[in-house]
Amino acid sequence: MSMSKRRPPNVPTDVFKYVKMGEPDKCWEWTGGLSGVDSRPYFSVDGKKLIAYRLVYSLIKGVSLDALRGVLLRHSCDNHICCNPSHLVEGTHQQNMDDMKERARHGLPTNTVKAIKRLILKQIPYSAIGERFGVSKSLISEIANGRAYAHVSITDGRFNDPLHSEDILEKKENADQGRNNQENK
Ligand SMILES: [Zn+2]
Numbered sequence: 001m002s003m004s005k006r007r008p009p010n011v012p013t014d015v016f017k018y019v020k021m022g023e024p025d026k027c028w029e030w031t032g033g034l035s036g037v038d039s040r041p042y043f044s045v046d047g048k049k050l051i052a053y054r055l056v057y058s059l060i061k062g063v064s065l066d067a068l069r070g071v072l073l074r075h076s077c078d079n080h081i082c083c084n085p086s087h088l089v090e091g092t093h094q095q096n097m098d099d100m101k102e103r104a105r106h107g108l109p110t111n112t113v114k115a116i117k118r119l120i121l122k123q124i125p126y127s128a129i130g131e132r133f134g135v136s137k138s139l140i141s142e143i144a145n146g147r148a149y150a151h152v153s154i155t156d157g158r159f160n161d162p163l164h165s166e167d168i169l170e171k172k173e174n175a176d177q178g179r180n181n182q183e184n185k
Contacts, residue, residue, distance in 0.1 A: 015043045015055045019083045027082040028056075034081075038119075038128035041081050056083040072096055072131075078115045080132060099134040108135065113143065113152040120144045 018032030030041035030052050041052035050065070054073055058065050074096070077087040091099070108116075112133055119129045126140040142148035 010043070010045050012045050012055060012059060014045075015050075015052055015059070018043065018052065019056060021084075024084075024086065026084070027077055027079045027087060028084040029079070030081040030083055038080075038124045038132070039122065041083070053081075053083040053088060057085045057088050060085045074132065074134060078109075078112050078133065080115075080119075096131070096134055100130075100136055103133075103135055104139060108133070108149070110152055113149045114154050116140060116143055117149075117152070117154045 015032075018030060019028050020031055021028045032052060033042055034040065035042040035049065042049050043052040043055055044050070045055070053075075054065065054068060057063070057073060058068055070092075072091045072093065072095075073088045074091060075082055075087055076089050077084075079087070082088075116129055116133060116135075119132075120126075120140065120143065126137045126144070129140045130137045139148060
């Protein structure tokens with residue numbers, strides 16, 4: 001294949017070409033590429049792979065990506081391909097930890113549990129799922145093997161097959177080694 005005609009390089013605002021922007025209060029889903037073990041939306045600028053919703057957030061809020069370094073952006077809608085800045089909540093790791101305790105005490109909303117179960121089926125590391133939803137890795141593991149939130153069902157029947165869950169659990173435990181806090185390095 002000839003590469004004689006290359007596309008011009010992306011500029012940051014090109015990110016909006018891949019965002020389905022709709023009503024201000026609805027999710028604006030990412031239609032571009034997904035990358036990494038936890039399939040995050042990404043967009044490349046100057047050869048740098050950026051997390052797409054962080055770039056959108058920075059452009060719309062007028063905060064530089066440098067200023068966002070070390071800031072966690074969590075989805076209040078629990079839709080990890082959503083790029084609507086009003087669905088993104090800034091937090092530090094400490095706030096994330098506090099949130100984690102709070103959510104453990106009061107229980108997770110059903111939609112969140114469903115989203116977590118879908119990600120478990122996609123074999124995403126528990127630590128990455130936990131970070132995304134502000135819950136501990138051990139709770140994700142309990143959800144995976146049916147010790148927690150077993151009453152919340154998703155349409156995929158495999159989830160409720162204990163043998164399959166055990167299988168997932170083992171693979172995840174291996175994949176989890178050394179993958180903590182990957183995003184903010
Ligand atoms: Zn959203």
